[in-house]
Structure formats: structure tokens, C-alpha cells
Amino acid sequence: MAVFYYFLKEKDFPAFFKKLLKKGEVYGPKAKGDFFVFDKLKKLEELRLDYDVTILPPKKIISPPEETLLHFSKEGAQSPKEVEEKVLFGVHFYDIKAIDMLDLLFQENFPDSIYLSKRKKTTIIGSSIERISKRAFWGSVGKHIGPQGHDGFFTKIKDGYLYETLTEKGEKLLKYGEFQPANSDQIKEAKKKNKEIMEKCPEKLIWDSSTIAKTVRENFKSPLWEILSKKCFSCGTCNMVCPTCYCFDVQDYFNFDGETGTRKRHWDGCLLEDFAKITLGGGACENFRGKRYERYRHRAMRKTAYLNTKLGGPACVGCGRCSMQCVPDIADPVNIIKSFMEVK
Amino acid sequence: MKNPFIPRKAIIEKITYLTEKEAHLLLKVDEKGFSYKPGQFIEVGLFGFGEIPIGFASSPNRLPYFEIVVRNVGRVSGAIHKLKEKDEIYFRGPLGNGFDVDFMKGKNILIVAGGIGLCPTRSLIQYILDNRKDFKDFVLFYGTKTPQEQLFQEDLSNWRVMKEINFCETVDKPSPDWKGNVGVITTLFKKVPINPDSIVVICGPPIMYKFVMAELSGIGIPKKHVFVDLERRMKCGIGKCGHCQINDKYVCTDGPVFRFSEIENLEEAL
Numbered sequence: 001m002a003v004f005y006y007f008l009k010e011k012d013f014p015a016f017f018k019k020l021l022k023k024g025e026v027y028g029p030k031a032k033g034d035f036f037v038f039d040k041l042k043k044l045e046e047l048r049l050d051y052d053v054t055i056l057p058p059k060k061i062i063s064p065p066e067e068t069l070l071h072f073s074k075e076g077a078q079s080p081k082e083v084e085e086k087v088l089f090g091v092h093f094y095d096i097k098a099i100d101m102l103d104l105l106f107q108e109n110f111p112d113s114i115y116l117s118k119r120k121k122t123t124i125i126g127s128s129i130e131r132i133s134k135r136a137f138w139g140s141v142g143k144h145i146g147p148q149g150h151d152g153f154f155t156k157i158k159d160g161y162l163y164e165t166l167t168e169k170g171e172k173l174l175k176y177g178e179f180q181p182a183n184s185d186q187i188k189e190a191k192k193k194n195k196e197i198m199e200k201c202p203e204k205l206i207w208d209s210s211t212i213a214k215t216v217r218e219n220f221k222s223p224l225w226e227i228l229s230k231k232c233f234s235c236g237t238c239n240m241v242c243p244t245c246y247c248f249d250v251q252d253y254f255n256f257d258g259e260t261g262t263r264k265r266h267w268d269g270c271l272l273e274d275f276a277k278i279t280l281g282g283g284a285c286e287n288f289r290g291k292r293y294e295r296y297r298h299r300a301m302r303k304t305a306y307l308n309t310k311l312g313g314p315a316c317v318g319c320g321r322c323s324m325q326c327v328p329d330i331a332d333p334v335n336i337i338k339s340f341m342e343v344k
Numbered sequence: 345m346k347n348p349f350i351p352r353k354a355i356i357e358k359i360t361y362l363t364e365k366e367a368h369l370l371l372k373v374d375e376k377g378f379s380y381k382p383g384q385f386i387e388v389g390l391f392g393f394g395e396i397p398i399g400f401a402s403s404p405n406r407l408p409y410f411e412i413v414v415r416n417v418g419r420v421s422g423a424i425h426k427l428k429e430k431d432e433i434y435f436r437g438p439l440g441n442g443f444d445v446d447f448m449k450g451k452n453i454l455i456v457a458g459g460i461g462l463c464p465t466r467s468l469i470q471y472i473l474d475n476r477k478d479f480k481d482f483v484l485f486y487g488t489k490t491p492q493e494q495l496f497q498e499d500l501s502n503w504r505v506m507k508e509i510n511f512c513e514t515v516d517k518p519s520p521d522w523k524g525n526v527g528v529i530t531t532l533f534k535k536v537p538i539n540p541d542s543i544v545v546i547c548g549p550p551i552m553y554k555f556v557m558a559e560l561s562g563i564g565i566p567k568k569h570v571f572v573d574l575e576r577r578m579k580c581g582i583g584k585c586g587h588c589q590i591n592d593k594y595v596c597t598d599g600p601v602f603r604f605s606e607i608e609n610l611e612e613a614l
Contacts, residue, residue, distance in 0.1 A: 069349040072391035077434070079347040109597050110582035113345040220611050247586030250349075250579055254392045261392050263349065268585070276587060278577045281365065281417030286550070288576060288590075288612060298589075306592040 001167055005182035006174065009160040016177025017044050020087065023176065027061045028089040029054055038088070049090050049156070053133035053319055057243030058095050059102065061088050062118050065267045069114055069250065073260040083118050087173075090127040090154075093194070094138040094317040096147035098243030099124065101311050103149055105246060108310070114265075123169040126153035128190070129197050135320030137203035137334050142313035144209075155190035162190035201318070203334045209314045212337050213305040219340045220297070228339060229296035231328035232271070238299060238322035238331040239269025244315045247275075270302070271295050300336050348582050351389065351434035352378075357409065359429055362495045365416045366460070367425055368401070371433065373408050380404050381442030382467035383573060383601045386435040387581045388412060393423040395436070397578040397596070399464025403471040413463040413495065439581040440600050443468050443545065443571060452481040452539045456556050458529055458548025459488055462495050464573055464600075465547045469509075476508050483510040483536060487529030487548070491519045512536055533559045540564040546604075547573040553614050557604065570604035574613070 008016060020026055021041060028041045029051040036051035038058045068080040091099075099119075106115040126147065147153075152170030155162045162182055165171045205212065239245045249268040254261040268275060275295065276288040289295050303316040316333050323332035358370035380400055389395030396418075402411035416425045427433065445468070453472060457465045472479050484503065488494050494513070503511035512532045514525040525531060529552060540563050546556050553572060560570060576588035576595040583597035590613050593599065607613040 070347065076353065077350045077391070079350060106584065108583070110348045110584075111345060112582070112584055113347045114349070116345060246584070248580070248584070249587075250394065250585070252392045252394050258392075263391070263394075265585075268587070270586060270589075276577055278575070279417045281415060294612070301591070302589075306589075309592070 004165045004171070005187050006163040006165070006179040007160055007182040007186050008154075008163055008177050008179050012178040013161060014044055016179075017047060019176040020089075020173065025084060025086040026089055027058070027086060041089075047090065049127050049154075050130045051090075052129075052131040053092070053136065053321060053324075055321075055325075056241060057098060057319065057321065058088055058091050059099060059243050059246075061086070062099065062122055063102065063106075063115055063246065067114060067265050069263045069265055071260070071262055072252075077263075080114070083121055085121045085123070087123045087125060089125045091124055091150065092129050092138075092319075093126060093147040093153075094319050095243050096124065096126050096150045097142070097145060097317045098319075100147070100149035101244050101307075101315060102246055104311065105307075123152075123172070124150040125170070125173065126150050128153075128155040128194055130156060132197070132200055132202065133320055133324070135203060135323035135332065136201045136318060137205060137320060138318035139198040139201035140205040141316055141318035141333075142209050143198075145311075145313045155194060157186055157189045157193065162186050164190075203318075203320065203323075203332070205318075205334060205337060207337070207341055209304075209308065212341065213308050213314065216300065216337065216340050217305040219343075220301070222340070222343075224339055224343065225297045225300075226293045228330060228336060229293040231330050232292050232296050233327065234271055234273050234292055234295065235327070236269030236271045237325050237327070239271055240267060241321040241325050242303075243317060243319055243321070244303070245269065270298050296330075299331075300333070303333055304337060349436070349580075351387070351395070351436045354433050354435055356427055356429055356431050356433055359427070362413065362497075363493060366495060367414050367416070368496075369412050369414065369424075369433070371410055371412065371435075373410065379407065380410075380438035382445060382471045383443035383464060384438040384440050384467075385464070385578070385581070385600060386412070386437030386439060387578075388414070388424070388433060388435040389420055390423050390427075390433065394420045395579075395581075396420045397439075397581060399573070399600070400438070400467040401463045403467055403474050405471065405474045411466075413460070415460060436581060439578075440596055441598070443601050445471060448472075448543050449478045451479065452483075452542040453479055454483045454485070454538055454542045454544045456485045456529060456544065456546045456548070456552075457487075458552045459493065460495070461547035461549070461552075461573070462486055465545060466496065466499070468545060473506075473508055481510065481539060481542075482508065483538065483542075484512065485529055485532045485536075486511070486513045487515070487532070487552075489516045491515050491522050510536065528555070530555045530559050533563075538563050538565075542569070544570045545573070546570065550575075550614060567605040567608060568603050571601050572604055572607070572614075574600045574602060574607075576600070 030046040070077040106112040151167040153164045248265040307315040354371040360368040385399045387395040578588040578596040579585045583594040588595035
């Protein structure tokens with residue numbers, strides 16, 4: 001579908017959004033203490049399009065921390081019920097890029113119907129960045145890959161919003177507000193704004209992603225990994241807050257009747273100690289990444305190198321969540337990459 | 345869209361205990377059109393307990409019956425060990441790539457199996473014996489720690505006398521009545537000449553690969569003619585959950601069978 005541009009006056013936005021809320025489930029950024037989270041919105045006042053970054057990425061709306069794969073009983077297994085349509089509103093471009101990567105990864109080989117059916121029922125509406133988080137580096141990571149896969153995008157411009165529609169799902173929102181065709185100045189203003197903000201990140205990578213991938217990969221056996229990971233708690237926070245992490249564990253749960261139950265998946269993290277561990281029986285086990293630095297390196301490799309061929313670029317979008325939320329502050333991809341790029 | 349996590353049903357036709365810990369299950373699948381390649385695997389499980397990856401231990405020629413061996417080591421395998429004949433069991437598959445049997449046809453074959461590594465390779469052993477004319481010399485090396493740990497005793501007795509297979513066995517620690525070879529599996533290379541143009545399949549504990557590879561390189565067998573069957577924590581089996589990942593490869597979808605040349609420089613593989 002072609003891209004269309006509309007303009008919504010600032011004063012018309014509240015009426016539009018209230019109507020959208022009335023029509024179905026809307027998830028968007030809202031405040032939680034001093035931070036922001038994506039959550040189900042009940043009223044207009046909750047929406048905070050001026051957020052810098054959310055604690056968890058919007059991935060959680062499509063691929064939640066705990067998710068049913070099937071229900072079981074004596075008769076066999078049944079797929080979970082299909083979810084309702086929902087709108088995911090106010091997603092920054094870097095998180096749109098991350099969701100697009102998940103779309104590909106869940107689609108390839110054996111298509112994951114659990115993810116894909118939820119994804120299909122989700123309308124993704126992006127919004128321009130109004131405030132930059134302290135550890136963001138989205139301006140310089142995987143620059144050659146733009147956001148795609150979303151349905152519409154709001155950019156705050158003078159006196160209102162430029163709304164760009166990319167799909168029919170995005171067009172559907174038009175009926176809720178007083179949208180008018182945008183003029184070329186408004187389109188230009190939005191493009192300029194979204195382009196200029198790319199230069200304003202507090203952190204920056206000065207190398208292109210293929211050079212980074214090559215160098216980091218070549219340093220697999222470098223002693224630096226042990227040094228960099230010395231303070232790692234193996235807590236997995238960097239995995240949990242990452243918009244492109246999608247590993248999971250599967251567990252079964254019986255209901256009280258002891259016959260029926262549910263098979264669920266949960267977010268898992270490659271930094272956690274038993275992620276690659278298998279039992280050999282009698283208390284013996286084999287852990288294929290038993291050392292802390294091996295797990296730390298695995299994540300760094302996955303974000304900078306391993307998935308690049310599949311994704312066309314790094315599996316990192318520069319949101320800076322891992323950098324901000326890692327307690328000993330050793331997860332920042334910019335610092336990890338610098339350590340290898342600047343090594344003499 | 346089909347839910348890839350929904351398993352299919354099989355009936356346990358027979359349970360034999362190969363050792364105290366290893367249950368040999370003969371399963372029957374009702375669905376028509378189900379097929380697999382030697383070296384592929386299934387996620388077998390029980391609702392309420394979970395699933396585990398297990399290689400096929402029998403040739404696809406025996407369908408609708410197929411066999412697996414489950415070692416009692418954890419929650420799922422422990423629950424499977426409590427099942428009785430005619431009970432239902434659930435599985436997803438076939439999964440993974442399996443052995444490239446077309447590539448192996450017309451060539452000399454050497455299979456090196458250590459311990460429980462005999463189970464997944466048994467699908468290929470049976471397949472070769474079923475289609476014996478398609479292959480040249482067929483040598484099987486089998487090593488275990490003790491004679492008590494030898495699996496498939498009935499097969500072993502047959503293989504010892506069969507002309508179609510040159511079967512060589514060894515144990516690390518013999519029992520008083522053991523008359524065969526004693527020593528690690530590589531000691532068999534000194535007893536049996538192996539043709540340098542052989543195709544080799546290795547399956548066993550990780551430690552075994554290094555020493556077997558040293559022997560093979562001495563013989564002059566190129567690394568691209570050596571296939572290894574890897575074991576990892578293949579939780580989902582469909583290349584998503586990440587647990588079995590080695591570098592950029594998912595063992596469950598890119599493997600579990602790899603050419604040695606493909607993974608020798610892949611850190612964390614062996």
C-alpha cells in the first residue's frame with residue numbers, strides 16, 4: 001500500500017484519542033513512578049507521548065512474559081483462544097524495528113502461530129521521539145535499516161501531528177478524528193524532525209554494523225570477555241528488557257483436577273546460569289555455557305553478529321534499556337563494542 | 345495457521361528395559377503419512393510434565409511403529425518411565441535435519457557410537473541394514489564404560505555374527521566374564537583398518553569427538569566426510585526458544601547432524 005499523509009490539529013487530538021479508546025483495546029506509554037511503561041490505557045490523560053523510553057519494550061503486548069501454548073486434557077491438546085484486536089499506540093521507531101525483527105524470527109522455519117496470530121491482530125502506531133533517554137544510541141546502530149511493519153506513525157509538528165498511514169489498519173484510525181490531507185510543508189517538517197533527532201543521542205557508535213560484527217566475532221577468544229563480565233550477576237535483566245530478545249522456556253501446569261492443564265512459555269534469558277544446561281542423571285549435568293563470561297559473550301554476539309545475516313543488520317536497536325537497567329552497568333552494547341573496536 | 349506446539353498421539357506397544365535407567369519404547373503412530381529420516385528427532389512428552397528431545401532409534405522402514413530410548417534422568421523422562429504398555433504418549437516431529445543418507449549411498453560407512461549415542465545412530469544402522477545393497481563396507485564401533493551399560497543386547501548378538509556389518513565393541517572397565525576388547529573407543533582403530541574414503545558418523549559424549557577426529561585425520565578422512573550428531577537443550581525443537589543455539593546455528597533446525605567441517609571452527613560446538 002502506498003503511504004499517505006494526514007494532519008491532525010493539536011486541539012483535535014484529544015477527541016480523536018478518546019474515540020479510539022472507546023472503540024477497543026489500546027495500549028500505549030504511560031507513567032509509572034518516575035518511569036514509563038506500555039500498558040492498557042483507560043483514559044486520554046494516561047497517554048504520555050512525551051516518554052523517553054519504557055522499562056519493558058512494547059514486545060510484551062504481543063509476546064507477553066507468560067503465554068499459553070496449549071491447553072491439555074485426557075482428550076489431547078487444544079490451541080489457546082484467539083486474542084482480540086488491539087492498537088499498540090505511541091511506539092518509537094527503534095521498538096518498531098525490534099518488532100519487525102521478531103516478526104521475521106517467529107515466521108521463519110516453523111511459523112509460530114501463537115506469536116503471529118497476536119501480531120496480526122495488533123495495529124502498531126508509531127510516534128516521534130519527544131524526549132531522549134540517557135543511554136539511547138538508536139541514532140547510530142543499524143542505520144541502514146529503517147522502521148517497517150507498522151501501520152501508522154504520528155509525528156508531532158507545529159500546531160498538531162502529521163499522521164502517516166502505511167497499511168489499511170493504519171487508515172482505519174482516520175475515521176476517529178478530524179484528519180485532513182497534509183500539505184508538503186507539514187510532511188517536510190515531520191521528515192526533518194525525525195531525521196534531525198537521529199543525531200541527538202547521548203551515546204554513539206562510529207562504526208558500521210558489518211565492521212562491528214566482523215571485529216566482535218573475530219574476538220571470540222579474546223580475554224576481554226572475562227574482564228568485561230567480571231561484575232555480571234547472571235541476573236538476565238539485559239535479556240528481559242531487550243526488545244529483540246525472544247528466547248523462552250516451556251513449562252506445564254496442572255489444574256487442581258490433576259488431569260487438565262496448560263503448557264506455557266515464559267521469557268528466558270541466555271545470561272541465566274542454567275539456560276544451556278542439560279541433565280545427565282544422578283546429579284550430573286553438562287552446561288554448554290557454564291561460565292559467566294561465555295553467557296555474557298553469547299548475548300553480545302547475538303546482538304552484534306550472529307543474527308545479522310538473517311536480519312540484514314544487528315539484532316540491537318539502540319534503545320539503551322540494558323545499559324540503564326544493568327545494575328553493575330556492564331551491559332551497554334556501545335561500551336562492549338568500543339572495547340573491541342578500540343583495542344590496540 | 346497450525347499451532348506448532350500441538351503434539352500428536354502415539355501408543356506405547358512395548359516397553360523393554362535396556363538397563364535400569366534406559367527404557368526402550370516401541371511406539372505406534374496412527375496417523376497416515378507420518379515419515380522421518382534417520383537422525384531426526386522428536387519432542388516427546390506427557391501433558392503436565394513437559395517435553396524432551398529424543399532421537400529416533402529405529403529405521404523409518406518400520407513405520408507405523410518406531411522406537412525411542414528414554415534415559416531416566418529428570419522430570420519428564422521420570423514420568424515417561426512410569427508409563428505402561430498401551431498408554432498414550434505425545435510427540436512433535438519429525439524435527440531436525442537427519443542424516444544425509446543419499447550422500448552416504450554407494451560409499452563405505454563407519455559409525456562410531458559411544459554410550460547412549462547408539463540410540464540415535466541405530467536409526468541409521470537399521471536403515472543401512474534394511475538397504476544393505478546401497479552401501480559398501482559397513483563398520484560399527486560401539487563403546488561403553490562397562491558391559492552392563494551396553495544397550496540393545498539382542499541387536500548386538502545379531503550384529504556380532506552378521507556378515508552385513510563389521511561390528512566392533514569395547515568397554516572401558518570389563519567385568520570378569522568380558523571377553524572382548526578393553527579400552528576407549530579409539531583403541532578399535534588399531535584393530536580394524538578403515539578405508540580413507542569412508543563416510544563417518546560420530547555420536548557420543550562430547551569428549552569422544554576430539555579423540556575420534558584425531559584418529560580419522562590420521563587415516564586421511566576429510567572433515568567434510570564426517571558427520572556428528574550433537575546433543576543440546578532443544579526445548580522447542582523449532583528454532584525459536586534459543587536454548588540449543590551454538591553461534592548462529594540452532595541445533596534443532598540446522599542440526600542435530602552437522603558435517604564436522606561445518607562446525608570444527610564453530611566455538612562452543614564441541
